[in-house]
Amino acid sequence: MSARDILPFRSSYGGHNVVSSYPVNTTAAFLEGEPVLVEAAGTLIEAATLPSPVTNPPNLIGIAAAGAANTALARSGSSATPFPTTMLAPVYMLSHDAEFVTRNVFNNSDALVAPTLANVGDRCALRRVTGPPDIWGVDFGAAATTLWFQITDVLDSLKRSIRLSGAAGVFAVFRRVEKLQE
Secondary structure (H helix, E strand, O other): OOOOOEEEEOEOOEOOOOEEEEEEOOOOOOOOOOEEEEOOOOOEEEHHHOOOOEOOOOOEEEEEOOOOOOOOOOOOOOOOOOOOOOOEEEEEEOOOOOEEEEOOEEOOOOOEOOOOHHHOOOEEEEEEEOOOOOEEEEEOOOOHHHOOEEEEEEEOOOOOEHHHHOOOOOEEEEEEOOOOOO
């Protein structure tokens, strides 16, 4: 597990993230910044139970805004008091107007690649690479008919768009889009 793999992003052009809260499964072990889903019982768990790359199962709802109770690095990746399972955990929802940012970019493998300006507009899937530590990111090399996300910008190490800075890409900004028709 690795905290803050995927985080909400707001640019100077706007964007916002809706936060909702869900009860946490008593066995859940996820950190802030990891994709989460609602299981059949109606409680929140990490999406690590899904095959990687994650395309878009109907119960994948968002990115954890705080960690679950049963992890040592529960809140914001620190050793602070765990997030109690008797409370609701906040989640950044995967809405169509919400953007997220990650430095973990893959191209149909578990190896990290540097995003480039050519990746803007590419469809992508979420990918979990098992560790230690496990890391989450976006994969723009997955099968085209399974992609529910799109890269909207590439940022440099100072989180400036490389369209303006001309620097090397470090972060990928992405959002949820409709699935491509098969």
